[in-house]
Amino acid sequence: MMVDFDFMVGGEAGQGVQSISQVLGKTFTRGGYHVFADQDYESRIRGGHSFSKIRVKNEPVLAVAEPVHMLIALNKETVDLHRAELVSQGAIVYDSERVTFAVQDPLFYGVPLERLAVERGGNKIMMNSVALGAAIGLVNYDFNLLAQVLTEQFAGRGTVAENNVEAARGGYQYVREYYSKYGMEIKVMGSSRRMLLTGNDAIALGALAAGCKFMAGYPMTPSTPILEYLAGKAGDFGLAVVQPEDEISVINMVIGAAFAGARAMTATSGGGFCLMVEGLGLAGMTETPIVVVEGQRPGPAIGLPTRMEQGDLEFVIHASHGEFPRAVLAPATVEDAFYLTTKAFNLAEKYQTPVIILNDHYLATCYSTVDKFDLSRVNIERGDILSEEEVAKQGEYKRHQITESGISPRALPLTKGALVVTDADEHDEEGHLIESAEIRTQMVLKRQRKEKGIKQEIGQPWLYGPRRAETTLVGWGSTYGPLREAVDILRKEGQDVNLLHLNELWPFPSETVSEVLDGAKRSFVVENNATGQLAHLLRAETGKKITGKILKFDGRPFSPMHIVGELKKEVS
Amino acid sequence: MVKMEDYAGGTPAWCPGCGNFAILVALRRALVDLDLEPYRVLMVSDIGQAGKLPHYTRGNVLNVLHGRTLPAAIGAKIANPELTVIGVAGDGGSYGEGGNHFLHALRYNHDITHLVHNNQVYALTRGQTSPTSDPGYVTRTTPQGAPTPINPITLAIIGGASWVGRGFAGDINHLVQLITRGIQHKGFALVDILQPCPTFNRKNTFAWYRERVYKLEEDETYDPTDKMMAFSKAVEWGDRIPIGVIYQAERPTFGDYLFPSGAEPLVKQKLDPFSIAPLLEEFV
Numbered sequence: 001m002m003v004d005f006d007f008m009v010g011g012e013a014g015q016g017v018q019s020i021s022q023v024l025g026k027t028f029t030r031g032g033y034h035v036f037a038d039q040d041y042e043s044r045i046r047g048g049h050s051f052s053k054i055r056v057k058n059e060p061v062l063a064v065a066e067p068v069h070m071l072i073a074l075n076k077e078t079v080d081l082h083r084a085e086l087v088s089q090g091a092i093v094y095d096s097e098r099v100t101f102a103v104q105d106p107l108f109y110g111v112p113l114e115r116l117a118v119e120r121g122g123n124k125i126m127m128n129s130v131a132l133g134a135a136i137g138l139v140n141y142d143f144n145l146l147a148q149v150l151t152e153q154f155a156g157r158g159t160v161a162e163n164n165v166e167a168a169r170g171g172y173q174y175v176r177e178y179y180s181k182y183g184m185e186i187k188v189m190g191s192s193r194r195m196l197l198t199g200n201d202a203i204a205l206g207a208l209a210a211g212c213k214f215m216a217g218y219p220m221t222p223s224t225p226i227l228e229y230l231a232g233k234a235g236d237f238g239l240a241v242v243q244p245e246d247e248i249s250v251i252n253m254v255i256g257a258a259f260a261g262a263r264a265m266t267a268t269s270g271g272g273f274c275l276m277v278e279g280l281g282l283a284g285m286t287e288t289p290i291v292v293v294e295g296q297r298p299g300p301a302i303g304l305p306t307r308m309e310q311g312d313l314e315f316v317i318h319a320s321h322g323e324f325p326r327a328v329l330a331p332a333t334v335e336d337a338f339y340l341t342t343k344a345f346n347l348a349e350k351y352q353t354p355v356i357i358l359n360d361h362y363l364a365t366c367y368s369t370v371d372k373f374d375l376s377r378v379n380i381e382r383g384d385i386l387s388e389e390e391v392a393k394q395g396e397y398k399r400h401q402i403t404e405s406g407i408s409p410r411a412l413p414l415t416k417g418a419l420v421v422t423d424a425d426e427h428d429e430e431g432h433l434i435e436s437a438e439i440r441t442q443m444v445l446k447r448q449r450k451e452k453g454i455k456q457e458i459g460q461p462w463l464y465g466p467r468r469a470e471t472t473l474v475g476w477g478s479t480y481g482p483l484r485e486a487v488d489i490l491r492k493e494g495q496d497v498n499l500l501h502l503n504e505l506w507p508f509p510s511e512t513v514s515e516v517l518d519g520a521k522r523s524f525v526v527e528n529n530a531t532g533q534l535a536h537l538l539r540a541e542t543g544k545k546i547t548g549k550i551l552k553f554d555g556r557p558f559s560p561m562h563i564v565g566e567l568k569k570e571v572s
Numbered sequence: 573m574v575k576m577e578d579y580a581g582g583t584p585a586w587c588p589g590c591g592n593f594a595i596l597v598a599l600r601r602a603l604v605d606l607d608l609e610p611y612r613v614l615m616v617s618d619i620g621q622a623g624k625l626p627h628y629t630r631g632n633v634l635n636v637l638h639g640r641t642l643p644a645a646i647g648a649k650i651a652n653p654e655l656t657v658i659g660v661a662g663d664g665g666s667y668g669e670g671g672n673h674f675l676h677a678l679r680y681n682h683d684i685t686h687l688v689h690n691n692q693v694y695a696l697t698r699g700q701t702s703p704t705s706d707p708g709y710v711t712r713t714t715p716q717g718a719p720t721p722i723n724p725i726t727l728a729i730i731g732g733a734s735w736v737g738r739g740f741a742g743d744i745n746h747l748v749q750l751i752t753r754g755i756q757h758k759g760f761a762l763v764d765i766l767q768p769c770p771t772f773n774r775k776n777t778f779a780w781y782r783e784r785v786y787k788l789e790e791d792e793t794y795d796p797t798d799k800m801m802a803f804s805k806a807v808e809w810g811d812r813i814p815i816g817v818i819y820q821a822e823r824p825t826f827g828d829y830l831f832p833s834g835a836e837p838l839v840k841q842k843l844d845p846f847s848i849a850p851l852l853e854e855f856v
Contacts, residue, residue, distance in 0.1 A: 029856075195855035205851060211843025214651055233851070238841050240650045240830050244643065245676040252640040256616070256647025259634050260655065261839035264647070282637050342845070372852050378845035412839060413614050413632035413648070414655055423627075423635040424619075432582070432627050433635070 003033065003058040003186055006065055007135060010051035010082060011074030013044050016128045019153075020072065021052035022196070023132055025367050026149045028056045029196045031142060032189030036061045036481070037367040038557065043221070043305040049077055054367075058189060062333060062368065062481025066561050069184065070138065072131050075099070083107075091182060093134050093175075095127065109138060109179050111171055121167030129164040133171030138179060139186040143172050195370050199337045199363035199478070202370075203293055204229040206341025207265055208237055209378045212291075214257035214264040216242045216250045221305045222364040223267035223295040247272040251279030251292070258288045259422070261385075261412035263345050267293035270312050271302070277319045280354050284324030284447070286422040287400065287408065289348035289355075289383075291341075296360040298555045307555030308362040310477055310528040314537060316356050317506050323444070325351065325451035328506035330358040332462065332480035334368040336503055342378045347457060350383035351450045352407060358505070360528075362557045363478035384409045391417040398429040402442060406449030455507040461516075465491065465498030468519035471571070474546065475526045476502040476534050478557070483526055485560035490567070497567075502534070508541040522547040524570060526563060529553055574607050576600060581628040586621055591741030591767030591778075595622075595689060598739075598747040599658075600629055605752055614655045616645040618670070620696045622662040622689035622767075639669025642677045645684050652839045653827050656755065659686035664694050667703040667722045674724075677760055678731035680826040685754045685761045688724065691769040692776055699772040706775060724764050725806035729799065729819050734759035736802070736819040740766045740785050742778050746815065753817060759825050766815070781813070788816035796820045 009020045018039060025035040034057050041050035053064040068085040071078065073094040079101070086092065086107055096110020111134045117127040129150060136146050147165045154161035175182075197205075204226045207215070217227035231241040240257075244250050250266050258264040268276065273294045283290045294316055298309035317328055327347050331337035341357060348355040386409050391397055397418035401408040408429075411418035421431030426443060428434045464484050475483045480501050490497045500516045502509070517523050517538075523546040525535040532549040539545060550566045552558055579600040586592050603613060615626035619638035626633040632655070636644045641661040649657045659666075666674055666688045677686075692709070694700040701711045701718040708717035728736045735757040739747040747765065754761035766785070768778045788794045788805065795801055802819035 193856050195852060197855040201855065205848060208848045208851065209845040211841075211845075213838040213841060213843075214647065216647070237847065238835065238838070240838060242650070245672050248640065249643040249673050249676070252636060252643035253647035253650075255636070256634065256644035256649075257651035257838075258647075259644070260614070260648040260651035262651035263843070264651070278637055279640070282640075286634070286636075372856075375845045375849060380843045380845065412652075414612060414652060416611055419611060419630060419632055421627075421633040423633070424637055425635065431633065433624065 001058060001187070003056060004065070005056045005069050005139070005184070005186060006067060007054040007056070007070050007072065008051055008068045008082060008085070009054070009072045009074070010049065010078030012046065013041060013048050013050050014046040015074045017041070017050040017052050017074065020128050020132060021054055022367060023146070023149050023153065024054050024135065025196050027136065027141070027146045028186070029192060029194055029369050030145045030148065032192045033057065034059060034061045034369045035196060035367065036064060036369070038064050038362065039365045040556070041306050049081060051078065051082065056186065063485045063560050066559055070135060072135055074128070074131070089183065091138055093131060093138070109175065109182065111174055113171070116170040116174060117167050120170030121163045123163070126164055126167035129167040130171035133168030134175045137172035137175035138182045139184055141186045142188045143169065145188070193372065195372055196367050197334060197370065198225070198365055198367055199331065199334050199359060200225040200365065201229065202334045202337035203267070203341050203357065203359065205373065206338040208233065209373070209375060210342040210345040211263050211380055212265050212345065213239045213262040214254065215239060215266065216244055216253040217266050218243065218247045218250050218268065218272060220269045220272045222297060222361040223269055223293060223359070226267040226293060247275035248279065251276035252282070254290050255279060255283055255286070255288050258290050259286070259413070263349070265291035265293065267295065269295050269297050270299050270315070273312070273316070273319070281320035281322055281324065282424055283354045284320065284326065285424055287352040287447070289352050291344045291348050291355050291357065293357045293359055295364045296358065298553070304555040306361065308360055308528060308557050309553060309555065310360055310479070310533070313358065313476070313505070313529070313533040316358055317537070324447050325353050325454060326506065327355045327454050327458065328358055329355065329504050330477035330502070331363060332477060332501055332503040334363065334366070335370045337363065338373050339377065340503065346379070346381040347454060350381055350407070351454050352383065352410060353450060358477060360478050383407065386411040386415065386418070388416050391415055399431045400427060400429050400443065402429055402446050404449070405453055406446045407453070451507055458507055458509055459504045460512050461509055462501045462503065463498065463516065464501065467516070469498035470496040470521045471567070472516060472520035472523040473497060473499045473526055473567070474523055474534065474538070475499065476505060479526060479528065482558040482560050482563060486563035486567070489560055489564050508537065510541045513538060514542045514544060517542070517544045517546070522571070524548045524550055524567060526550040526558065528558065574604050574609055576604055578610055579603060579629045581630055584628045585624060587771045589770040590621070591691060591769065592621055592625060592689060594741040594744050594747065595687065595765055595767060596625055596628055598744050598751055599625070599687065601748045602751040602755065605748065606755060608656055612656055614648055614657045615660055616641050616648065616657065617660040618665040620662040620664060620694070622660060623665070625660050639665045639673070641665060642670055642673040642686065646677065646682050649682055649684050650827070650830065650838070652837045653683070653831070654837055657684040658755070659684060661686070661688060663688055663690040663692060663704045664702045667724055671703070675731055678728055678733045681734050681759045681823060683759055683825045683827055685751070685763065687751065688762070688764045689767045690724070690764050691767040691773055693769055693773045695769050695772045709775065723806065723809070724762070725818055726803065728762045729802055729806055733762055733819070734821045734823050735761040735817070737762065737817045738764045738766065738815045740781055740815050741768060742781055743815070746787060750816065757820065759823060766813070784811060784813045785815050786812060788814050788818065
């Protein structure tokens with residue numbers, strides 16, 4: 001049965017918008033549905049306006065849609081702000097005993113949220129559970145699945161779980177009694193053991209799966225949850241997680257730990273990354289493997305801390321003075337974020353150089369239903385690390401030995417028989433500081449040769465739709481979901497469109513990009529920045545000029561319909 | 573048995589008469605006295621003539637960016653606590669560029685030893701003022717004279733350091749003892765070393781120091797575990813400059829907190845993707 005239902009929850013910061021969103025999402029995931037939810041919130045602790053859209057579909061979904069079928073309003077302002085987005089048969093659930101409107105709206109499905117919270121749960125704080133029960137009840141979904149999720153959420157807190165379930169039941173029963181006229185139903189589809197998680201969750205899990213043993217981080221939106229998740233798991237999984245005094249300390253600690261032989265990473269945003277840039281060069285020069293997650297948000301400076309942008313692409317690709325190889329991966333989906341993170345650690349260690357995971361606030365915070373990650377697909381490839389026996393066979397160990405591939409065999413400090421010496425200055429094979437023009441040239445070429453190897457390991461861009469089309473949309477990173485759905489919508493309307501999407505961006509996959517663009521009459525780069533950075537990069541790396549750019553830089557993500565609309569404007 | 577030859581290195585690119593020569597000899601002697609083989613030692617250094625010291629002896633060497641010796645040393649120590657980690661930097665890197673790292677390292681008590689070549693000037697870049705230049709010190713960037721200096725000894729004691737010592741490049745035997753004790757100390761050991769720079773610092777010379785330094789070890793009443801006594805010595809500068817172990821205390825290290833049951837070093841642990849299977853369940 002076709003289901004494509006959008007819930008929206010709205011309220012002030014601190015009212016629990018995000019937790020309602022997550023519980024709702026889990027409840028439908030358990031019943032076999034695919035869920036995609038995004039978060040819109042301000043940079044504050046209380047007050048203001050936050051909202052979340054939760055899309056429930058009977059087939060895989062990677063974007064939210066524009067129309068809202070049910071609005072759960074935790075305050076009056078939410079109704080005022082979002083009323084216009086409701087579909088004609090939509091529903092607005094709100095606390096009818098605490099909020100009054102001048103005009104009764106036919107879409108109102110008032111529920112005494114606070115009263116029921118006190119009567120059934122024992123505390124007005126449970127009004128969110130009442131609202132959840134009401135939402136599930138209106139679409140006549142299985143209450144037991146909601147009860148299950150709430151019980152798990154409050155596990156280990158005594159009677160809190162059962163009180164919340166009772167409060168939710170209160171909301172459920174109220175709407176079943178008074179609002180059976182609502183009409184739209186969502187029946188349980190099946191049972192599923194899919195995960196519901198965010199891009200940040202996926203990256204943190206990917207790091208653990210890849211054997212990350214050292215994580216240093218300084219809190220910065222949107223990447224703080226990665227630091228916190230790993231800190232919470234550090235004891236059980238044998239890693240060290242440190243929050244140092246500033247981001248410069250962070251990057252240098254990561255380098256120290258990696259030099260000693262631990263898989264090491266950090267996660268930050270654009271501003272924090274700026275402070276780490278000199279360190280990035282240090283990793284490149286000393287050939288130390290590090291993984292840096294850069295979760296983009298609108299800049300420059302503080303920008304919009306809790307919003308979305310793809311403004312750091314060219315910055316990250318070129319960051320730090322001087323020249324050295326790196327890889328840049330920009331996950332396209334939550335699932336991709338897990339596997340690319342594991343790949344990042346392998347690339348970093350094999351090629352002994354920094355790898356940047358270019359995330360953004362949208363992917364970091366959206367919830368997506370994903371099949372359980374296939375851990376058998378995760379390989380740990382540490383590159384050429386020498387054992388004590390191997391060290392004994394060689395002559396004197398040289399950390400920066402010149403090789404054809406540019407990769408020097410890597411002994412770790414405290415390996416008997418080897419002394420590991422490296423320097424931030426230009427250095428010789430032994431790692432000692434030099435001035436020589438000849439050695440300098442050799443070392444630059446050696447480091448450069450590594451980039452060829454990385455290029456061979458960079459995955460090809462994703463192609464969605466036919467291999468050749470009249471119009472090719474080009475995107476990168478987290479815009480994959482909205483772009484893919486835009487292509488679906490356009491193709492249903494008879495348009496010959498395909499999507500070329502880059503998630504492994506550097507070294508740039510010029511050959512595939514050129515080939516696909518050659519097959520299109522028109523091409524449009526779609527990205528969340530003002531200057532068209534991918535378009536610029538594409539031109540620089542392939543020589544190809546694209547037809548046009550569809551840009552958005554208001555701090556909000558693309559929706560499929562918005563892309564469709566903009567493309568039609570461009571083409572007409 | 574470790575010998576001095578095990579620590580023989582290249583010819584230093586230092587000016588004749590530089591205080592760094594004494595520090596190099598003292599460090600090598602200390603490592604030999606402790607019977608530490610070079611492969612067990614990691615020297616982390618940054619920029620300036622001090623930063624080159626590790627290249628003139630033998631050991632594992634991680635030379636990093638200006639001011640970043642401490643975080644790099646800390647990261648390495650956490651990853652492999654079995655390494656003897658020694659920071660080697662100047663007063664500029666330690667107290668200026670790296671000031672924030674210094675301030676916070678005092679709190680965490682990582683088990684590393686930090687040797688500061690304190691010559692009160694930025695010599696490699698040709699003579700600018702440093703955070704520890706005496707007040708009124710005139711340089712091309714401070715024609716009006718330098719302001720009040722950082723006092724690393726008082727800062728370290730107040731900031732929570734568990735071991736604070738001051739040495740002098742003009743007394744190598746004393747310095748060997750000091751460095752040895754610093755390395756042996758379980759926790760963060762700051763060894764601030766008065767290091768005359770014959771090329772640029774015409775004020776704080778070997779002679780100038782010899783008139784002023786005196787050894788705390790020669791005062792039987794001095795108790796380095798007494799913080800207030802230590803502080804009163806820490807503020808002494810000018811006519812009399814105390815050297816020796818100024819303050820010491822026993823307290824848990826950051827390693828004790830991170831790895832309470834003496835766990836296996838991070839760098840030796842097995843990496844297994846399947847270990848996260850239970851975590852995936854938590855997202856269902």
